[in-house]
Amino acid sequence: MQRIVYLNGEWLAESEAKVSIFDRGFLFADAIYEVTAVIGGKLIDYPGHAARLKRSLAELRMTCPLDADSLLDVHRQIVARNNLDEGLIYMQISRGPADRDFAFPANPTPTITLFTQEKGILSSPKLETGISVITMPDLRWVRRDIKTVQLLYPSIAKTEAMHRNADDAWLVEDGFVTEASSANAHIVTTEGKLVTRSLSTAILHGITRASILDLARGAGVPAEERAFTPQEAKNAAEAFITSATSFVMPVTRIDGEPIGAGIPGPITQRLRAAYVEDRRSNAI
Template identity: 90%
Template structure:
């Protein structure tokens, strides 16, 4: 059975959902998106995603085509209609269709769509070994704090990582790691301190990142928000990434070099367990 998707107020079989070829999301990547995890049929960290959605729309001057309460109900409905127990909800809002012109149209009608993806988040086999990453130059635009659909370069970086038998890429700018291709990057020093890059326009303001920092503080794990170099990451005791699609995923090799003992570390595992326990308990 095909998935049921949401498009501009309608529930449709995925094969019947059509978007205009003049949509600015298609022509200019003039669109934002959010991905929300679903565990046990419930939404994980949804308030953070809803808040970031509002901020991204505001930064691009796109008017939301749906109010906050209705959007939450659509998320719940799409879970129910697709019987989604574990996986992801992808939501995208574009400025909408308009004649092709670089200037924003005066009164566009935004396009909104949501679809689900089944995915094993809690039992990912890579949790046992961790993932391997390579480092590549960060050649993206400078407003990475806006969660736009401009994802070609991250796709290129991840594809290059796979070509080199790695799972992901860490992007490097001015000698410092910004983030992974689709996740925030973190290290744990040999002294047990969690280091993660501070918020700015250089990185996405990750919802899982914010949750992990809150949980680290509550658990007494010392933290520091600052940039770190690839070499510092390679010399660290542990490394990991955070995202809505993987929660907390250990990184055990960087550019072919083992991180710490070359296996998932205790701080990473502790924070992942705390995140799952806390966020699942507070899922909506």
């Protein structure tokens, strides 16, 4: 059965949805996106994603074709139309079609699309074993705080990790970990302190990252926002990543070396459980 997708105000079967070959999202990756998790047919952390969307649009001088209420309504409708109980909603907004020119067009008509993806988020075999990551140079553009669709290098990194029998890559710049290919990176020191890189243009301002920091502090887990090296991560007691697609996922090996005991750590598991409980109770 085909998914029902949203394209510029229309609800269409996925095979019927078409975007112009002149769309700047296709020609220049001139587009931003957001991913919202769905659990029990409800949206997880939606206000944070909506706020980040607004910020990304402003940074690129783009406008959203829908107002805030309409955008929320479309998210709820796409869940209902696809009978989505657990999974993800991907939303993308491009500057729209225009004749090819590097300069932004004067009066563009943005293209907005949404589609769903069924995915088991609450359960995964990797939650029992943790994932393995490799380290790679971070060769992305410097405005990683804007959630754009130019994801070629993260795709290269993820593919390289798979070729090296790992699950993901942690990217390194100037000797410090920035983030994973599509998630924020965290470690737990042997003293039990949560450490994650501070916000800047070097990393995406993760919505799940922010939630985990709040929950950690509320649960009495000390947290520090600063950069850390790959070696510090390898010497840590625990490590994990956060994202809308995996929530909190343990990292148990870096470059083939086990982290701590080589199994998901207690603080990681505690924070994941707290996140799931809290965000499900506040889903909309």
